[in-house]
Amino acid sequence: MASIIKNRAIVSDDWTVVRPAEDGTLPAVNDLPAGKVLVPLALWQASGDALRASRSAAEIGVWLAPDNEPAELVADFDRIALIGVDFPVFRDGRGYSIGRLLRERYGYKGELRAIGDVLRDQITFMFRCGFDAYALREDKDFDDALKAFDEFSVQYQGAVDNPSPLFRRREAAEAAESAKASA
Secondary structure (H helix, E strand, O other), X not given: OOEEEEOOEEEEOXXXXXXXXXXXXXXXXXXXXXXXXXXXXXXXXXXXXXXXXHOOHHHEEEEEOXXXXXXXXXXXXXXXXXXXEEEOOOOOOHHHHHHHHHHHHOOOOOEEEEEEOOOHHHHHHHHHOOOOEEOOOOOOOHHHHHHHHHOOOOOOOOOOOOOOOHHHHHHHHHHHHHHHHHO
């Protein structure tokens, strides 16, 4: 069984990512593998009722391509177990924006998984954008990738993991210290 990084730990991955055929054809719901499936947004939109009739919400996840609009999935948050965001190539950063939109604008609280060409170098930045699970490329070392979470001790900008920028955190610390000294 494959592994993923989830909540900063290496765990077994019991999800199957379903991809369209090379010609773009989507598989039929009856042709999907048994168990938990992570399907493309287009398949969810075309066959969501059939998927829900054949599986529980805990067995259905939807992944978004870089050119998908995350707002199209908002009404279905309670019908799926996780959302994946595809990073088809290392240099395509649109998935970071999708992650932030899902967390900050649309309030998604469930598992947000990075799939595709996911590398160690991206994990810290994906985490800051709200991702909590990472399906690394098969040729990458999971133990090495875990080290990415501890590479930076200070973050200057605000992000999903800590919305307050460094200067605001410093101001708050100074104010707290000043209040403590005058008490």
